[in-house]
Amino acid sequence: MNAIAAYGLLAHGLIFGALVALLPLGGLRQRAALTATALALIAGIAPVMHGTFGTPSLTLLQLALLHLANRAPSPLTYRPALGLLIFALLFYPAALGWGAFDPYALGYQPWPLLAALVPLAGVLWWQRQDVWLIMLAVNLAAYATGAFANLWDVLFDPLLVMLALIIVGRRAVTRVIASRIR
């Protein structure tokens, strides 16, 4: 069995369950999330998500697991979502061919990238962002298993960026509506 393929399928099943758990289902929330996860794996939703979005990052999977475990609030608040969105807006165009520099290639031999994570971890530790620090450690541990060829794929993915876009967009829309009501 291909470990990364199995991971991708199971992770998308859990992510689908977490998406369903976002719905206002009251006391049925946990059962609905469990049913949705099983349904995604059995009825072919997870393979379609896997085929469409690729292998999900460990960051997205951990956020989904935290949501399924009802650990509120989510660590992906407005500021980290905005930071991720700005980074993705710079990263994706360059990685997909605009310009000569390919930042995605850095992830295949990621010693400089790993070194750059040290000050980031220092900032997270200084600001007592323990959840993010643990998530980053789990990401690195997952990379160390050798299942992922590229470190970037462990850290973030397009679905996570879409989630960040929704969080940032929701706040912007809320502000616009509030300013009109005033």
Add this chain to the structure above:
Amino acid sequence: MLFIIALGAAFWRAPTPTAPAFVPPPAATPSTLTASFSSETLPKVAQWAQAASLTQFPDGRLAAAWLAGSEAGNEAGNEESGIWFSTLGKDGWRKPLPIANRSSTAGGTFAHVRRIGNPVLYAEGSWLHLWYVSMGIGGAASSTLNHSFSTDGGKSWMKPSRLQTSPFANISTLASAPPLPLADGGLGLPIHHQFIATQGEWLRLSATGKVLDKVRLSQDLPTGQPAVVALDARHALAVLRDAGPEPGKVQIATSNNGGLHWQAGEALPVSNPDSPVALLRLKSGRLLLAGNPASGRGSLSLWLSPDEGKTWQPSRTVETAADGGADFSYPALLLSSDGRIHLAYTWRSQQIKHAVFSEAWLDGGQP
């Protein structure tokens, strides 16, 4: 503490490959074969066929893989397409076997697959590699590169795995030309990217098949489907399909450090009507280029370079026709161990044709 342990483990796992180098080609020696040319079509397996890839086993047998399906241009027909495999025996091409399709790919990758794309076949010792693309949604720009292999000469194949080559849903990587062996036991696979930018790329694979690096074959124009030959341990030449504005010319990129970096070169004085090209280093050290001339895919022509790609002269026209169904494209070249040159190409979008000839025939000799 957990972070420090994980960081240490990640540093330990991060690959630190040596500087890349090509396996140098054998020293140039004149070909002693007399002028010869013959051709035959491979057994027809479906209504349409395209994009053959050739390789040779260590025992000298030839093998081919190609894409075939029913009802060309029809979405249902495209979805039923698959990759077929055949070997060349003394009595001709054997009955083709299906080796990859939608369901086998979905079963190996645990992902929805809508259709299958072009293959690349490559024999490396007792291993027979197969790279091919699959699409989940969308067209060619949504392609993901898969890898499978056989250790019994193509009778059975391992379940495919997807190569992680793109950060955006791992899409838009296609392969069409054979890899080059590298000095460290790995392979360099020419690929191309087709989403936002259309460009050639170079994928460095370890001896275990893991992606170690990806490098762009920098070009000012949209280009694709690179074919690469090594000139020595450090130098290589890549020729690329011109996907820019007409009239197109065969574009090139060169590397002088084993594929670590690639630089764009001046386009060849060879027309390219936005169609794939193939490149081969011959026994004599000359380079052979196969592709469609300015008139389009109704002709398939050959060009020779005596000086490692600096100058090119037209050699032969392998096939030409003026009717509407004339399509002789997707050439694949192979130099077999006996010094003969093999060319496989899409014949009228219906079948794969295999031509065998010698260097003397390229020079104008009559069979």
